[in-house]
Amino acid sequence: VKKSKSSSSVPKLPPGPWKLPIIGNIHQLVGSLPHHNLRKLAGTYGPLMHLQLGQVSTMVVSSPEIAKEVLKDHDIVFAQRPFLLASQIFSYGSTNIVFSPYGDYWRQMRKICVMELLSARRVQSFQGIREEEVLNLVKSISKDTGLSINLSKKISSLTYGMVARAAFGKRNKDQEEFISLVEEATFLAAGFSIVDLYPSVKVLEVITGMRSRLEKLRNRLDKILESIVNEHRDGNSSTEGGKSRETEDLVDVLLRVQKHGDLEFALTDDNIKAVILDMFSAGSETSSTTVEWAMSELIKNPQAMRRAQAEVRNVFSKKGNVDSSGLHELHYLNSITKETLRLHPSAPLLVPRESSEPCVINGHFVPAKTKVIVNAWAIARDPKHWNEAERFYPERFLESRIDFKGNDFQFIPFGAGRRICPGMIFAVPNIELPLAQLLYHFDWNLPNGMKEEELDMEESFGVTVRRKNDLILIPIRYHESLSYGN
Numbered sequence: 001v002k003k004s005k006s007s008s009s010v011p012k013l014p015p016g017p018w019k020l021p022i023i024g025n026i027h028q029l030v031g032s033l034p035h036h037n038l039r040k041l042a043g044t045y046g047p048l049m050h051l052q053l054g055q056v057s058t059m060v061v062s063s064p065e066i067a068k069e070v071l072k073d074h075d076i077v078f079a080q081r082p083f084l085l086a087s088q089i090f091s092y093g094s095t096n097i098v099f100s101p102y103g104d105y106w107r108q109m110r111k112i113c114v115m116e117l118l119s120a121r122r123v124q125s126f127q128g129i130r131e132e133e134v135l136n137l138v139k140s141i142s143k144d145t146g147l148s149i150n151l152s153k154k155i156s157s158l159t160y161g162m163v164a165r166a167a168f169g170k171r172n173k174d175q176e177e178f179i180s181l182v183e184e185a186t187f188l189a190a191g192f193s194i195v196d197l198y199p200s201v202k203v204l205e206v207i208t209g210m211r212s213r214l215e216k217l218r219n220r221l222d223k224i225l226e227s228i229v230n231e232h233r234d235g236n237s238s239t240e241g242g243k244s245r246e247t248e249d250l251v252d253v254l255l256r257v258q259k260h261g262d263l264e265f266a267l268t269d270d271n272i273k274a275v276i277l278d279m280f281s282a283g284s285e286t287s288s289t290t291v292e293w294a295m296s297e298l299i300k301n302p303q304a305m306r307r308a309q310a311e312v313r314n315v316f317s318k319k320g321n322v323d324s325s326g327l328h329e330l331h332y333l334n335s336i337t338k339e340t341l342r343l344h345p346s347a348p349l350l351v352p353r354e355s356s357e358p359c360v361i362n363g364h365f366v367p368a369k370t371k372v373i374v375n376a377w378a379i380a381r382d383p384k385h386w387n388e389a390e391r392f393y394p395e396r397f398l399e400s401r402i403d404f405k406g407n408d409f410q411f412i413p414f415g416a417g418r419r420i421c422p423g424m425i426f427a428v429p430n431i432e433l434p435l436a437q438l439l440y441h442f443d444w445n446l447p448n449g450m451k452e453e454e455l456d457m458e459e460s461f462g463v464t465v466r467r468k469n470d471l472i473l474i475p476i477r478y479h480e481s482l483s484y485g486n
């Protein structure tokens, strides 16, 4: 009796489905996308559930209360990121900030990101670049008015272009190749591949060809990044005193910090390459996906589309064009951004964490070295916290103070706690300016007489979840009198 009494007071592992030998619960993740399957399982086993995914002991969090415990209350314990094969290969010796384990070095890199690269002032300094790139998009679309265009491709190339110009100062000669390499690397970093589920079985890396594929990718990316860093260094040494802070691009900033920064640890060229790679992998597809989903939802919801168009046309009608200065007046558009991030968070499972020591969460025992996945997608669609949770209804945010800044745990598309996305301020205008321009200048139709309800909303697999099928639409010029400069 004594024994059973004392063992019942020790917290147990969270509940979870029955586990098969060797594979554990992997079979339960087959057939649909991970965030969908995990939500279904949480419906049976609860908001904190234990899964054995191959060799990896995993906790899945599916409620705002437990997300707060993990991401905020115990943020030091859960600050680490488990190493996936892809991140090991791309992380330049673990200095890549997105996946790096938490530690002194991470703290320094994060500080450089927040204070120097992604600060409100820096984001503001890229306003001109952003406006120019978006205007080029409008011009290119206006040439094809009345024809079917692949809007997904155009938006993706725009966002990569905006990040590329902010990072490198100009469009780079290897840009197209660079983008497709980053896209492939992001796809492989989702963490559900067989090599990540059996990390100690090294032979799998060889059998699947994953290691050599990743190494080839990394070598090519490294060459491109190396030439960019060297070109900047040569260019800066030929301009006396370097560039002014207002005209610096991100590589210039990193080179300046490397040379003159008051740093605890030296910043190597590899560190600079890792940060630049992070800006692309974390900052491009996430934003373009959001614009793509917002347009898809607006097509499916013509009333919301009309309201958004009326707002943007009203606010900018005197100027005859959309610019960054009036974006804060677009309250409905801002609600559309939020509602899109609620229903389609670009990283539905955030970036996984790992416990650095044993911990008790929601009354359950979580051993050290447990991988923790927060299903932000399921939380943001939970009918316990949202009325008509599956409906696209931007109005819900108009009168609400709920925001994505990491304090409202029912809505965490950027994560929360000490590893919250540092690119939020950079992301919002990169989403809202293109959206406002697309709505200001054009009306949008579906091709081949397709009806709104026939537009599919299927998602693809990856760290970022984008549309499975590209969004093909027909733009119709709204302002016939404007020349759009072509």
Ligand code: HEM
Pocket: 097, 098, 099, 110, 113, 118, 278, 279, 280, 282, 283, 284, 286, 287, 290, 345, 346, 347, 350, 351, 352, 413, 414, 415, 416, 417, 418, 419, 420, 421, 422, 423, 424, 426, 427
């Ligand atoms: C719609 C746009 C974006 C979304 C939805 C998004 C989402 C996220 C999420 C969910 C995380 C992980 C947070 C966590 O696990 O708690 C993250 C991390 C990160 N994001 Fe973003 N992000 C976006 C745009 C950007 C942009 C534009 C940049 C930079 C140019 C950026 C840079 C980063 C970096 C460097 C990290 C890693 C931070 C760390 O580990 O300390 N993100 N982002």
